[in-house]
Amino acid sequence: VIWRRWRALDAAGVMGINRRNADYIMALNPRRNYPIVDNKLLTKELAIRHNVPVPELYGSIATPHEIRKLPAMIADRRDFVLKPAHGSQGDGILVIVDSRKGRYRTGSGRLLDWGEMEHHLTNALSGQFSLGGLPDKVMVEYRVRFDPVFDEISYQGVPDLRVIVYRGYPLMCMVRLPTRQSDGKANLHQGAVGAGIAIATGITLPAVGAGNAIVDEHPDTGAPIAGRLIPHWDRILLMAAQCYELTGLGYLGADIVLDAEFGPLMLELNARPGLNVQIANQDGLRRRIKRVDPLAEQARSAEERVALAQALAARGYAADAA
Amino acid sequence: VRLRHLLILVLSLVATGGGLFYYKWQVLGFPVEADRDAQTWTVEARIAFTRPQTGPAKVTMRLPAAPPGFIIFDEQFISRGFGLTQESGPDSRVATWAVRRIQGDQALYYRATLLRSREATPPPRNSPPFPPVPELEQPYEIALQELVARVRQESADIATFAAAAMRAVRGNDSGIRLLLGNEPEPIARAELVLKVLHSARIPAEIFQALRLIEDRHEAELEYWIMVHNGQEWLYFDPQDGSRGLPANLLVWSWNARPVLQLEGGRGEMLSFSTRHTIEDALRVAELKAKRQHPRIMEFSILDLPLKTQSMYSILLLVPLGAFLVVLLRNVIGISTFGTFMPVLVAMAFRETKLVSGLVLFTLIVALGLSIRFYLERLRLLLVPRLAAVLTVVVLLMVAVSIFSHRMGIEIGLSVSLFPMVIMTMAIERMSIVWEERGPGEAMKEGLGTLIAAAVIYMLMITPQVQYVLLVFPEVLLVLLAGILLLGRYTGYRMTELIRFKALAGGGK
Numbered sequence: 148v149i150w151r152r153w154r155a156l157d158a159a160g161v162m163g164i165n166r167r168n169a170d171y172i173m174a175l176n177p178r179r180n181y182p183i184v185d186n187k188l189l190t191k192e193l194a195i196r197h198n199v200p201v202p203e204l205y206g207s208i209a210t211p212h213e214i215r216k217l218p219a220m221i222a223d224r225r226d227f228v229l230k231p232a233h234g235s236q237g238d239g240i241l242v243i244v245d246s247r248k249g250r251y252r253t254g255s256g257r258l259l260d261w262g263e264m265e266h267h268l269t270n271a272l273s274g275q276f277s278l279g280g281l282p283d284k285v286m287v288e289y290r291v292r293f294d295p296v297f298d299e300i301s302y303q304g305v306p307d308l309r310v311i312v313y314r315g316y317p318l319m320c321m322v323r324l325p326t327r328q329s330d331g332k333a334n335l336h337q338g339a340v341g342a343g344i345a346i347a348t349g350i351t352l353p354a355v356g357a358g359n360a361i362v363d364e365h366p367d368t369g370a371p372i373a374g375r376l377i378p379h380w381d382r383i384l385l386m387a388a389q390c391y392e393l394t395g396l397g398y399l400g401a402d403i404v405l406d407a408e409f410g411p412l413m414l415e416l417n418a419r420p421g422l423n424v425q426i427a428n429q430d431g432l433r434r435r436i437k438r439v440d441p442l443a444e445q446a447r448s449a450e451e452r453v454a455l456a457q458a459l460a461a462r463g464y465a466a467d468a469a
Numbered sequence: 470v471r472l473r474h475l476l477i478l479v480l481s482l483v484a485t486g487g488g489l490f491y492y493k494w495q496v497l498g499f500p501v502e503a504d505r506d507a508q509t510w511t512v513e514a515r516i517a518f519t520r521p522q523t524g525p526a527k528v529t530m531r532l533p534a535a536p537p538g539f540i541i542f543d544e545q546f547i548s549r550g551f552g553l554t555q556e557s558g559p560d561s562r563v564a565t566w567a568v569r570r571i572q573g574d575q576a577l578y579y580r581a582t583l584l585r586s587r588e589a590t591p592p593p594r595n596s597p598p599f600p601p602v603p604e605l606e607q608p609y610e611i612a613l614q615e616l617v618a619r620v621r622q623e624s625a626d627i628a629t630f631a632a633a634a635m636r637a638v639r640g641n642d643s644g645i646r647l648l649l650g651n652e653p654e655p656i657a658r659a660e661l662v663l664k665v666l667h668s669a670r671i672p673a674e675i676f677q678a679l680r681l682i683e684d685r686h687e688a689e690l691e692y693w694i695m696v697h698n699g700q701e702w703l704y705f706d707p708q709d710g711s712r713g714l715p716a717n718l719l720v721w722s723w724n725a726r727p728v729l730q731l732e733g734g735r736g737e738m739l740s741f742s743t744r745h746t747i748e749d750a751l752r753v754a755e756l757k758a759k760r761q762h763p764r765i766m767e768f769s770i771l772d773l774p775l776k777t778q779s780m781y782s783i784l785l786l787v788p789l790g791a792f793l794v795v796l797l798r799n800v801i802g803i804s805t806f807g808t809f810m811p812v813l814v815a816m817a818f819r820e821t822k823l824v825s826g827l828v829l830f831t832l833i834v835a836l837g838l839s840i841r842f843y844l845e846r847l848r849l850l851l852v853p854r855l856a857a858v859l860t861v862v863v864l865l866m867v868a869v870s871i872f873s874h875r876m877g878i879e880i881g882l883s884v885s886l887f888p889m890v891i892m893t894m895a896i897e898r899m900s901i902v903w904e905e906r907g908p909g910e911a912m913k914e915g916l917g918t919l920i921a922a923a924v925i926y927m928l929m930i931t932p933q934v935q936y937v938l939l940v941f942p943e944v945l946l947v948l949l950a951g952i953l954l955l956g957r958y959t960g961y962r963m964t965e966l967i968r969f970k971a972l973a974g975g976g977k
Contacts, residue, residue: 153960153961156965156969161961161965163959163969169956169958269850270850273850273852275851425972426972
């Protein structure tokens with residue numbers, strides 16, 4: 148049984164963690180480029196230089212001494228997001244939807260006074276949320292106002308798009324939809340559902356929920372998930388493709404959100420993107436990679452690569468694609 | 470290119486490690502398997518005498534030297550107040566105890582631990598000259614000649630002559646009575662056998678030996694006869710004339726001279742007690758190897774001081790644990806806290822045994838975790854919080870020990886040996902995972918850690934594994950090769966076969 152399952156997965160081109168680490172991450176992602184993705188401040192800086200849209204940075208806090216500058220940074224804005232520069236998996240992110248008279252209301256409705264705010268910032272600066280517990284910086288940035296396209300199919304929280312970019316080609320994409328069970332988080336382990344998106348068209352596929360079950364309708368809103376067109380699809384793919392030049396990483400995951408006003412914004416990049424995207428798309432990554440490899444050198448610019456990736460996708464990554 | 474490089478490295482590691490292992494095993498004869506019931510004997514000689522008036526005393530005792538079929542690997546002299554000197558010649562050793570002023574009853578002990586060994590053979594001895602025919606006064610001369618004639622009648626060659634001589638001397642006829650008296654000492658009988666043999670100009674000697682019998686006390690040395698047949702020495706039991714050295718016979722002295730000599734005292738007594746013991750197999754193997762290959766053993770772990778050795782016997786298990794972690798994580802796909810925490814936990818289990826270790830670990834981590842969550846509400850900074858958790862862990866361990874002692878459960882006490890830093894790390898890691906990825910993930914990783922630790926522990930405590938690693942540390946090179954190969958393992962993890970099962974139907 149084990150061997151049969153193995154052969155079937157291999158035939159479908161499913162990528163396992165070991166193969167991802169050994170053949171793709173280690174081979175394509177130079178270690179020296181990791182700080183670009185691990186340090187979100189640096190990511191943002193480079194993204195701006197490469198014309199990849201990101202949420203506006205209001206300021207950053209590097210030492211406990213600077214905490215008191217926070218009110219000046221946000222000026223007269225009522226909402227903002229606090230984000231540790233080295234945070235992983237969304238830890239330590241504080242979304243403030245409203246602030247007045249030194250009191251801050253978080254996205255989940257909790258009210259923080261200045262003391263609590265100070266404590267959170269001190270913790271973040273001392274490295275509680277960073278990889279390895281090293282002292283960290285905190286970014287103060289624009290709070291994304293989500294495009295209403297996902298309102299019907301997400302429960303609170305942050306629906307985000309994850310695009311896998313292989314050697315500059317956007318290969319696979321999914322949207323992670325928070326549910327009540329996942330407590331508004333976009334983490335598939337915690338009950339969020341993931342829906343693949345056809346690269347060629349930008350139309351969502353049926354979602355996959357807990358236990359790999361196919362979920363046609365969002366468990367909380369009841370709205371059908373499949374068949375929705377993601378707006379600004381071409382721009383999303385282009386942004387993702389540009390991240391290749393931005394980071395120099397041959398295998399990366401780009402997290403992109405849709406803002407109602409500014410359109411797609413790149414939130415963060417990941418040098419070790421997870422493999423659940425394969426489940427959401429019901430397809431193996433390596434099957435697609437094999438099609439791209441012989442063509443990888445043909446296209447130069449990000450636009451050419453996106454066109455090529457979409458052409459491949461339109462032909463269903465069939466063997467005769469070349 | 471990189472892959473070929475790796476393969477060459479792996480092959481050379483396997484060749485070096487395997488080759489050394491094979492050489493030590495086949496050529497040098499190191500046993501691969503720990504000898505489970507290596508036969509060892511403990512022999513204790515007790516010397517007792519009395520010194521009625523205060524004054525000096527000197528005791529000289531012959532000690533066994535290279536006895537056939539045995540290896541002496543441990544000796545102790547117990548002699549309070551006496552000075553001890555040892556001399557050793559080619560095939561004899563002498564211990565001398567001396568004291569300047571002493572009075573009253575005295576007891577000295579010599580204790581030797583012997584290992585039965587097929588490899589040890591009797592020392593080669595040159596063929597002796599033909600002995601002169603003993604000259605006796607009449608009527609003994611005639612009695613002896615009659616005896617020799619009778620023995621010659623009953624025998625065909627030197628071996629049968631010797632056997633017949635021993636049988637004849639055990640007889641009770643008038644000739645024997647004349648030569649030995651009515652109640653002969655064993656030494657007198659042996660000397661008579663020697664005289665018979667010498668009369669026939671057969672080289673023969675008396676030697677003294679001890680029969681090793683389980684739990685024997687007040688044993689005495691026996692006089693045995695060895696006879697040279699022109700090519701080799703033959704050994705005879707004078708009791709019944711049977712030939713050959715029994716496996717349980719310890720040759721104490723190669724001549725008939727008294728084993729014990731006393732100056733300045735009286736009433737000397739020498740008695741032996743023998744006891745059969747099963748020594749720790751590893752210790753025996755180590756001593757055996759040291760005996761047989763002293764040169765090589767000088768550069769081996771077994772030559773290190775015992776304390777260092779026992780440290781290495783644990784340390785050598787760490788790579789094995791690490792290899793298992795690699796296997797469990799990268800091939801099976803069990804998720805664990807940290808990379809090598811399971812190894813550390815497994816080492817901790819060595820102190821507590823498995824079941825109680827699992828229970829204690831779960832208990833203390835669970836209690837520590839709830840306190841960690843309470844501390845979280847107090848909003849402490851990272852480092853003080855870690856220090857607080859550490860303190861609480863120590864207190865919990867003390868509490869568990871005291872409580873279980875009150876309850877009369879012994880296992881609780883071993884918790885104090887449980888490395889507390891490992892616990893603190895486990896609690897901190899678990900609480901972070903708990904908050905970041907939810908209780909489910911934390912439980913999963915916690916369980917994975919315990920399973921991995923249990924598997925590693927089970928392997929670590931296997932004596933065979935410990936033995937092989939200590940005697941053949943080069944096996945680690947082969948293990949290293951395995952780890953390097955696993956470093957290039959790009960196949961699926963077993964858990965991924967389940968995770969991606971929906972994709973097994975083939976891609977779209």
